[in-house]
Amino acid sequence: MAAHITVMPSGHTFSAEENDTLLEAALRAGIPLSYGCSSGNCGECLARVLSGTVVRVRPHDYLIKEADKNKGAVLMCAYSAMDEVVIQAGIAGADDIPRQTIATRVKAVEPINEQVRALHLMTPRSQRLRFLAGQSVLLEVGGVAGEYYIASCPCEDRHIELHIRRDSQPFSQQVFAGLAKESVVQLTGPDGGFVIQLDSRRPILFVAWDDGFAPIKSLIQHAMSLEVAESMHLYWLADTLAHYQENYVRSLADALDDFEYTLLDGRADPAQLVEQVLAAHPDLSHSDIYAAGPAGFLASLREAALGRNLSILGWHEEVM
Numbered sequence: 001m002a003a004h005i006t007v008m009p010s011g012h013t014f015s016a017e018e019n020d021t022l023l024e025a026a027l028r029a030g031i032p033l034s035y036g037c038s039s040g041n042c043g044e045c046l047a048r049v050l051s052g053t054v055v056r057v058r059p060h061d062y063l064i065k066e067a068d069k070n071k072g073a074v075l076m077c078a079y080s081a082m083d084e085v086v087i088q089a090g091i092a093g094a095d096d097i098p099r100q101t102i103a104t105r106v107k108a109v110e111p112i113n114e115q116v117r118a119l120h121l122m123t124p125r126s127q128r129l130r131f132l133a134g135q136s137v138l139l140e141v142g143g144v145a146g147e148y149y150i151a152s153c154p155c156e157d158r159h160i161e162l163h164i165r166r167d168s169q170p171f172s173q174q175v176f177a178g179l180a181k182e183s184v185v186q187l188t189g190p191d192g193g194f195v196i197q198l199d200s201r202r203p204i205l206f207v208a209w210d211d212g213f214a215p216i217k218s219l220i221q222h223a224m225s226l227e228v229a230e231s232m233h234l235y236w237l238a239d240t241l242a243h244y245q246e247n248y249v250r251s252l253a254d255a256l257d258d259f260e261y262t263l264l265d266g267r268a269d270p271a272q273l274v275e276q277v278l279a280a281h282p283d284l285s286h287s288d289i290y291a292a293g294p295a296g297f298l299a300s301l302r303e304a305a306l307g308r309n310l311s312i313l314g315w316h317e318e319v320m
């Protein structure tokens, strides 16, 4: 039977199957708990059980002090929940996550259209990439490197999706020339602070320009898994690229009551585009905006949004 866990003080909740460690189950739910080795050695995943029953399901070498044990201290990577459990645990922000270098393998290169490939990578069985939705990584294969945004959710365990556009960059050319399945791609990261604010429950407007859709897709999936937004509306502006994963976006809208999307032609006049994005939002005082695209467009959108009462704390941008 699944156990139900609440994390304090953040208030996040998640379920865990029997023998799932607290850490595994939380990460699968997209909750970025603070941790280190994930194997019982570093002590960075120490949490305090406030109520409920936990049992040890993995060995650990890290010694918990007797005084801390008496106050309910456990290692989240070694303990499992048995019933309704409330724990006090830290949530990691972008600055808390160390840069990692991982030898990933190509699972597939998906030809989405003439201009975009979805590169699907897998981390080794015993290792997952720690990152937050919206962050980027450096990829290197055959002596060429390129920086790309992760398009998948941190809740997807070992799978990492990246969108590679056709351009003159050597890494892009390598991908479009063909990358064999199981090729090793060296991944270093994550980088960047374009991440979801976990303490907000306000409606979110996501705005993506071309392959700015990659970090936005990751953010949408993460927001869904954490249930952080009251509602979500995606505006996707296609300029030189098409709306290359329109089917995915449509399937989300079909499946979810609180997700809508609008596809726009990014070749229109910039002022008109800003107006189109904000047309249905006369008052943004209770909203957040996450926008990824070119600097000029973002500056115009920000100014217009602030003019509609958006708090500056609700504006999150990534210049691409």
Ligand code: FES
Residues within 6 Å of the ligand: 035, 036, 037, 038, 039, 040, 041, 042, 043, 044, 045, 046, 062, 075, 076, 077, 078
């Ligand atoms: S993450 Fe290192 S001991 Fe749990």
